[in-house]
Amino acid sequence: MIQPRDVVISLDRTATPDTSRQHYLRLDRNELVPHLREDYFQEILASLTPASFSAYPAVWPLYELLASSLGVEAGQLLLGAGSDWLIRACFDTFVDEDAEVVLPVPTYGMYAVYAKLRNARLTLVDHHASFEVPVAAIKRALASKPRLLALSNPNGALGSSLDAMTLLQIVEVAAQGDTLVVVDEAYVEYGNSDLAGDLANHGNLVLIRTFSKACGLAGLRLGYAVGSSELIGWLEQVRPNVEINEVAVAAGRYLLRNPDIIRDHTTACLAGKRYLADRLRKQGFEVFEGSANFVQVRFGSRHRQIHKALRDASILVKDQTGAGILDGWTRVTVGPTDVMQQVVDLIDGLGSG
Numbered sequence: 001m002i003q004p005r006d007v008v009i010s011l012d013r014t015a016t017p018d019t020s021r022q023h024y025l026r027l028d029r030n031e032l033v034p035h036l037r038e039d040y041f042q043e044i045l046a047s048l049t050p051a052s053f054s055a056y057p058a059v060w061p062l063y064e065l066l067a068s069s070l071g072v073e074a075g076q077l078l079l080g081a082g083s084d085w086l087i088r089a090c091f092d093t094f095v096d097e098d099a100e101v102v103l104p105v106p107t108y109g110m111y112a113v114y115a116k117l118r119n120a121r122l123t124l125v126d127h128h129a130s131f132e133v134p135v136a137a138i139k140r141a142l143a144s145k146p147r148l149l150a151l152s153n154p155n156g157a158l159g160s161s162l163d164a165m166t167l168l169q170i171v172e173v174a175a176q177g178d179t180l181v182v183v184d185e186a187y188v189e190y191g192n193s194d195l196a197g198d199l200a201n202h203g204n205l206v207l208i209r210t211f212s213k214a215c216g217l218a219g220l221r222l223g224y225a226v227g228s229s230e231l232i233g234w235l236e237q238v239r240p241n242v243e244i245n246e247v248a249v250a251a252g253r254y255l256l257r258n259p260d261i262i263r264d265h266t267t268a269c270l271a272g273k274r275y276l277a278d279r280l281r282k283q284g285f286e287v288f289e290g291s292a293n294f295v296q297v298r299f300g301s302r303h304r305q306i307h308k309a310l311r312d313a314s315i316l317v318k319d320q321t322g323a324g325i326l327d328g329w330t331r332v333t334v335g336p337t338d339v340m341q342q343v344v345d346l347i348d349g350l351g352s353g
């Protein structure tokens, strides 16, 4: 029998859901809620032709547009099939076998997968029980000059975040040991720290961004890395022959040409987030709001009752049972207020169990 590498056997992966999530209210994976508006969708479709499907994609126009919207050179960007692919590219490009990788945990699960696939040594730094980022412990971990530090900011598992100044201090400490800092900004639109303007001064910093969250294109798989042209040049070396598909190019260009759409998505989600957090608190639940498009809520003794009722109503949320400091918490992706109202009304209507 053909056997894979030992490390592949040892990986612990989450199974792909066996049913489509399209007919659910999806509050479990931090996508855009409820989904991209129909008229925007139709406008994107109208820009496609049968040749869009049959010819290899023309990706350069998206590079140019993205570069001008970020105020960087096109050579400072690499597009990829979701930010997930770009994270992998960072590990494939910079992490040798047995190199040390530092991960503050909990965090986005794929960092550890890609580190293990490189046979790297993982140093895990725990977040505080309050979910705060362990800044001092991260700086201490940099003393051993690891190869790579991966920071999700805002953190995709917890929602906590660091301000730009603190992050840049970490990047500067990391520079002393030639550590590459990969800052995964999947939720940057919802928070308050944007490092794109600081890239020029930091040759050991790569930002990873996605069109999957605030932009509402998770199904199209579109993300990018932005960094110094030298770092991006190295990432280019591991790029597939063609990095993204033509539908993603068309949708990405449409959204970049209409930045109000992304702003409107974000504003509506943040209003819904305040509404959801307030109403959950009024019902007596502990809530952690964080800086992303989700809240964490602790349903306490009503955890099972509420999860069952949400499931029965075709509403998906993320149960964090058994997930370390997140044990007992539920992560709920936020959307506009009217959608959040359905969710809290349902919980309200259950009574106290």
Ligand SMILES: Cc1ncc(COP(=O)(O)O)c(C=O)c1O
Residues within 6 Å of the ligand: 029, 030, 081, 082, 083, 084, 085, 108, 152, 155, 156, 157, 184, 186, 209, 210, 211, 212, 218, 221, 222, 223
């Ligand atoms: C922190 C973080 N990074 C990266 C990703 C991957 O996003 P995508 O590959 O859709 O761009 C996610 C997805 O949930 C995430 O939470």
